Amino acid sequence: MIHKEGKIWVASVLVVYLISIYYLNFTKSPLYFPITIITTAIVLLIINFFRNPDRSIEQKNEKFIFAPADGKVVVIEEVEENEFFKDRRIQVSIFMNPLNVHVNRYPISGIVTYSKYHAGKYLVAWDPKASSENERTTVVIKNDRGQEILLRQIAGALARRICCYAKIQDKAVQGDDFGFIKFGSRVDLFLPIGTKINVKIDQKVFGNGVVIAELT
Numbered sequence: 001m002i003h004k005e006g007k008i009w010v011a012s013v014l015v016v017y018l019i020s021i022y023y024l025n026f027t028k029s030p031l032y033f034p035i036t037i038i039t040t041a042i043v044l045l046i047i048n049f050f051r052n053p054d055r056s057i058e059q060k061n062e063k064f065i066f067a068p069a070d071g072k073v074v075v076i077e078e079v080e081e082n083e084f085f086k087d088r089r090i091q092v093s094i095f096m097n098p099l100n101v102h103v104n105r106y107p108i109s110g111i112v113t114y115s116k117y118h119a120g121k122y123l124v125a126w127d128p129k130a131s132s133e134n135e136r137t138t139v140v141i142k143n144d145r146g147q148e149i150l151l152r153q154i155a156g157a158l159a160r161r162i163c164c165y166a167k168i169q170d171k172a173v174q175g176d177d178f179g180f181i182k183f184g185s186r187v188d189l190f191l192p193i194g195t196k197i198n199v200k201i202d203q204k205v206f207g208n209g210v211v212i213a214e215l216t
Contacts, residue, residue, distance in 0.1 A: 001051065001052045001053070001054065002047065002050050002051065002052065003050050003051070003052035003102075003103055003177075003180055005050065005163050005180045005182065006046070006049070006050020006051075007050075009046055009050060010046055010047055010050060013042065013043050013046050014043065016039075017039050017040070017042075017043050020035065020039060021035075021036055021039070024036070045098075048099065049098060049099075049102065050102075051101060052101070052103050052177075053101060055105075055175070055206070055207060055208040055209055056175060056208070057174060057175040057208050060109060060174045060175070062108065062109065062143055062144060062145065062215075063214050063215045063216075064108075064174075064211045064214060064215075065107045065108055065149065065189070065191065065195070065211065065212055065213040065214065065215065066105070066107045066108075066174065066175065066207070066208050066209075066210065066211055066212065067094065067105075067107065067205040067206060067207050067208070067209065067210045067211075067212050068094070068104050068105050068106070068107045068151060068178075068187050068189065068207060069094050069096055069100075069101075069102070069103070069104050069105070069187045069205075069207050070094075070096060070100040070101040070102075070103075070205065070206050070207050071094040071095050071096040071097065071100050071186075071187075071204070071205065072094065072095050072097075072202060072203070072204050072205075073092065073093070073094055073199050073200065073201055073202065073203045073204075073205060073212075074093050074094070074095045074186070074201065074202075075091055075092065075093035075188070075201075076090070076091070076092050076093075076197060076199070076200070076201055077090070077091055078090055078091070078193065079091045079190075081150060081190045082132075083116075083138055083150075084114055084138065084140055084150055085148075085150065085190065088193055089150070089190040089191060089192065089193065090190070090191045090192070090193060090195055090197065090213075091131075091188055091189070091190055091191075092188070092189045092191065092197065092199070092212060092213065093131070093186055093187070093188045093189075094186065094187045094188075094189075094205060095186050096181070096185050096186065096187070101206075101207065102180055102181050102182070102185065103177055103179075103180055103207060104151075104153060104164075104177065104178055104179040104180060104181065104187060104207070105175055105176060105177055105178065105207045105208055106141065106172040106173060106174055106175065106176050106177075106178050107141075107149065107151070107174065107189065107212075108141055108143050108149060108172070108174050108215075109141075109143060109144075109171075109172055109173055109174040110141040110142045110143035110144065110171075110172050111141065111142050111169065111170070111171060111172065112139060112140070112141055112166045112167060112168055112169065112170040112171075112172055113140045113141070113142045113148065113168065114138065114139065114140035114150075114168065115137070115138070115139050115140075115164065115166045115167055115168055115170075116137065116138050117136075117137045117162070117164065118135065118136050118137070118138070119135055120133055120134045120135040120136060120155075121133045121134050121135070131152060131154060131186075131188055134154050134155050134156070135154075135155040135162060136152055136153060136154045136155065136162065137152070137153045137162050137164040137179070138150060138151070138152050139151045139152075139153075139164065139166045139178065139179075141172045143215075145215075147192060147215055148192075149189060149190065149191055149192070150188075150189070150190040151178075151187065151188070151189055152187065152188040152189075152190070153179055153181055153185065153187055154181075154185055154186040154187070154188060155181060155185055156181075156185045156186060161181075161182045162179065162181050162182075162185075163179050163180040163181070163182070164178065164179040165177070165178055165179055166178045166179065175208045189212075189213075191213055191215075192215065192216075194216050195213050195214065195215055195216065196213060196214040196215075196216065197212070197213050198210075198211055198212055198213055198214065199212045199213075
């Protein structure tokens with residue numbers, strides 16, 4: 001399935017691809033085969049980037065924090081969260097390379113209590129300053145037990161648009177899409193101190209497929 005953010009991209013690329021291949025074939029161009037190979041690869045990469053696999057969570061659990069994105073865990077540390085909580089939190093960061101699924105999903109169910117977009121720089125996503133200086137969107141979700149977690153979508157060096165659908169007072173359903181980051185990025189989670197972390201640095205995770213932490 002193609003994510004809604006990619007349908008125009010995929011359709012446009014396919015139209016250009018078909019027209020160019022038809023023209024090169026019609027004119028018997030000697031460039032037909034090399035250009036066909038290159039453009040086919042580009043089409044496949046675009047389709048791969050905007051794919052949205054169906055990963056429904058069979059058994060939702062209010063204590064489980066599912067991975068909100070595909071990628072590799074690059075940060076697990078206790079930090080000061082200065083935008084919303086203004087206290088110490090456990091930060092877990094997932095880096096998404098261009099081949100990963102770039103759909104972002106709600107890791108828990110609850111109510112969206114905060115949602116804010118920040119314009120910013122486009123440092124490489126693994127730069128520690130990216131979390132506070134890059135283009136980003138911050139979303140906070142409060143579960144039925146009154147516990148809050150913060151999600152931050154961060155644009156990378158290639159990304160130029162963050163899509164976030166979460167609005168204050170929206171009902172967040174664990175596993176549902178809440179956003180998409182186009183062409184590279186990172187997602188940070190800020191969790192309460194004492195949260196049990198189930199992942200390690202450099203571990204690969206999959207949105208809705210890995211329980212990265214458990215609330216106590």
